[in-house]
Amino acid sequence: MAAGEGALLIVCSGSSGLFNPLLTLAGELKRRGIRDVWFACTDERRADVEGLPGDGELRFLSLGPPRLHVRPEHWDDEAHRRMSTGSRVENFASYVDTSVDYDHLHEQYERCLELVDEVAPTLAVVDSFASFGMDAMTIRDVPFVISVSVPPSNFLQDNLPPTYPTPLSGLPLHMSPSQQAANGRHRDGLLKILMQPDRLARNTAAAERRRDAGIVNDEMLPSRYAEAARALLAYTVFGLEYPFATAPSTLRMVGSMVPGDIVPSPEGADLRRWLDAHESVVYIGFGTIMRPSPAQVAALVEVAARLAPRHHVLWKLPADRQRFLPPAADRPANLRVEAWLPSQVEVLAHPHVRVFFNHAAANALHEAAWFGVPQLVMPFWLDCHDGAVRFVDAGVALAVEYADTPDVEDIVDRLGRLLTEPVFRDRAALWRRRLRQAGGVSTAADVVLRLRDESTAG
Structure with missing residues (x-):
């Protein structure tokens, strides 16, 4: 082992939104030829980790099989309905009741202790939802970095100024008196619901x-984890996140986590030819959690028809939702539907993709912003409301209301503005520059390696 090097352990709980930024970081480290890197996650992620290219040494460690009942992407439609309709406070309560399994968290904590004893890492990088990983590092006195894939104010919610928009409220930074009152009610509602017997x-x-x-x-307070961490890596920049006075000095805003080298995949050749052939494409993708209803699918098919013939539409729609589509012969000729894409960032990087219509989750927002793509957002739950209002305020997005029967006229009108008004592409270009100035995955890797070397030198 070369002088200054030491084992680096990455710990992740496995859900896509938390896993993907850390997979991108691991890919950058392996591309640089870094050795003695370990990635601990649940078993379904093994192939993703082991399939990363590069000359470095990256090994997978098992946290055991995934507990699907705590993963949003595996919940049934009724569970999703409870968390995406009605009161946002009640949505949060339903999410906590369904997703938190304290027995499982303790099992993962004990497994992490075993892995730390096995690997003896010099530094760990732990996703912000993996409390078990941060606890294990603290007990074993291993320096750690927190990977924050949600807005950092969302993670650090127990230490925000009282006038700051309460996480999950979807309220803007500059609030009217009525919004300030709503902010207080939302904050009080969250506290009250957690105090129910x-x-x-x-x-x-x-x-x-x-x-x-x-x-x-013992209470899993985010601010205490932040105080113990050597750094917090947030995959955004201020301006796309609202600034807050209580942000710790160790918070590093590194920008979007997009791979440094986007290599065209063989599986994507046909899709690239389709994108090459159409000069104006609207890409629709609502992630792995949102479940479009029959009425929503029908509305978006109508939206695609209304955009023809000038604009084409690429829609990533899960296979189990495609049963709500009309027969292929009855679909608009400008609509292409795919259940799976080899690479979303490869699509967003294509110069013919003019607008990304998404659900306002942090990774989707920041991947599009990295490539300077204006966005239409339809936030459907939890932190998506916060992401939407921030990107609208930044001038790179417009928002439409999430509803079982969306307003086709409103969607078409807002897509038309995003496609034709230069201000949106200009603002998107501005934030593209600022995100790239922050450095993205390259800066994240630099921070991690510097802290690893400092810990080794000790």
Whole structure:
């Protein structure tokens, strides 16, 4: 082992939005030829990690099989409905009740302790939802970096100024008096719902178990994890995230996590030819969690028809949702539907993609912004509302309301503005420059390697 090097351990819980930025980081490290890198995640991610190209040494460590019942992408339509309709406070309560499994978290904590003892890492990089990983590093006195794939204010919510938009509220930075009142009600509602007797008893029992295990941050407070971390890597920049006075000095805003080298995939050859052939394409993609309803699918088919013949539409629609489409012969000729894409960033990098219509999740927003693509956003739950209002304020997006039966006229009108008004492409170009100045995955890798070397030198 060369002087100054040490083992680097990446820990991730496995959900796509948390996993993808860390996979991009691991890919950059392997591309640079970095050795002694370990990636701990649930078993379904093994092939993704082991398939990364490069001359470095990257090995997968198992956190065991995934618990699908805590993964949003595996919940049924009724569970999704509870979290995406009605009160945002109730949405959050339903999310917590469904996604938090304290027994599983403790099992992963114990597994992480075993992995730390096995690898003896000099530094760890842990996703912000993997409390078990941060706890294990703290117990074993391993320096760690927190990977923050949501807006950093969302992660650091227990230490925000009272006048700041409460996470999950979807409120803007500069609020009217009525919005300020709504912000207070939202904040009070979140606290009240967590204090309901059943939830309070469950959380109290979990905290007692953690204390008995010697875990320092027994209440899993984000601010305490942030204080213990060497750095927090946030995949955005201020301006696309609202600034806040309580941001820790260790917060590094590195921009979008997009691979440094986008190599055209053999599987994408036909799609590239299609994109090459059409000068103006609207790309629609709502991630792995959103479940378009029959009425939503019908509305977007109508939107595509209304954009013809000047604009074409590429829609990534999961196979189980394609049953809501009309027969292929009855679809608009300008619409192409795919259940899977070899690479979303390869699509967004194509010069003919003029607008990205998405659900306002952080990775989607920032990948499009990295390539200077204006966006239409339809936020459907939780932090998507916060991402949407920030990107609208930044001038790179317009928003439409999430509804079971979307307003076709409104969607067509806003797409028309994004496609024809230069201000949106100009603003998107501005944020493209600022994100690239932040450095993206290259800066993230530099920060991690510098901290690894400092820890080794000790």
